[in-house]
Amino acid sequence: MAKDKVIAGLQTIVTDLAQQADGHQIQSRIFASKGFTKLADKYAEHAEEERGYVDKCIDRLLDFGCEVKLEAKKEAPVYTDPVDWVKYDLEVSKAGLAWLKEITEAARDDYKTFDILKAYYMDEEEDMYWGEAQLELIDCIGKKNWLLQQI
Numbered sequence: 047m048a049k050d051k052v053i054a055g056l057q058t059i060v061t062d063l064a065q066q067a068d069g070h071q072i073q074s075r076i077f078a079s080k081g082f083t084k085l086a087d088k089y090a091e092h093a094e095e096e097r098g099y100v101d102k103c104i105d106r107l108l109d110f111g112c113e114v115k116l117e118a119k120k121e122a123p124v125y126t127d128p129v130d131w132v133k134y135d136l137e138v139s140k141a142g143l144a145w146l147k148e149i150t151e152a153a154r155d156d157y158k159t160f161d162i163l164k165a166y167y168m169d170e171e172e173d174m175y176w177g178e179a180q181l182e183l184i185d186c187i188g189k190k191n192w193l194l195q196q197i
Contacts, residue, residue: 048152048153048155049110049156051148051149051152052149052152052153052156052159053107053110053112055148055149055152055153055163056103056106056107056112056149056159057103057107057112057114057115057117059099059100059103059149059166060100060103060104060107060114060115060117061115061117061119062119062142063096063099063100063103064096064097064100064119065119065120065122066096066122066138067092067093067094067096067097067100068093069122069124070089070090070092070093070096071089071090071093072124073085073089073124073125073131074086074087074088074089074090074093076124076125076126077089077128077196080126080128081197082128082193082196082197083196083197084195084196084197085128085196092173095169099162099165099166099169102162103162106158106159106162109158128193128196129181129184129189129192129193132177132180132181132184133177133181135173135177136174136177136178136181139170139171139173139174139177140174142170143167143170143171143174146163146166146167146170147167149163150163150164150167180192
């Protein structure tokens with residue numbers, strides 16, 4: 047049943063995206079400590095955005111009368127090198143988009159949930175394109191020049 051798939055997907059988003067938001071906040075602080083204020087600000091803002099999507103998914107689960115779970119989260123890597131982080135985060139976006147597309151399609155007949163998931167999908171897609179663009183820029187101007195732009 048599509049509704050069961052959507053409910054399971056919303057719970058997965060609550061669990062996984064909450065961790066991703068925490069990871070982005072940690073990366074933000076690491077980048078700030080290294081003087082990369084633009085990256086720090088980007089990932090701090092991104093963490094808040096993700097927490098907003100978590101809240102919307104929690105609210106939607108509650109609308110459905112579901113029990114929202116605080117599930118265990120698997121350990122995720124933390125990076126001190128900004129370029130390594132961008133590469134990792136890009137791969138997370140790519141993998142997540144494929145899964146998210148399925149859940150969004152399953153919610154197509156539930157307009158409220160569909161709108162939440164569609165907005166989240168579009169945000170993740172934008173993040174993926176940003177990561178790709180940054181890696182292309184790094185290839186073009188070099189890592190040191192790119193890092194200077196992040197100060």
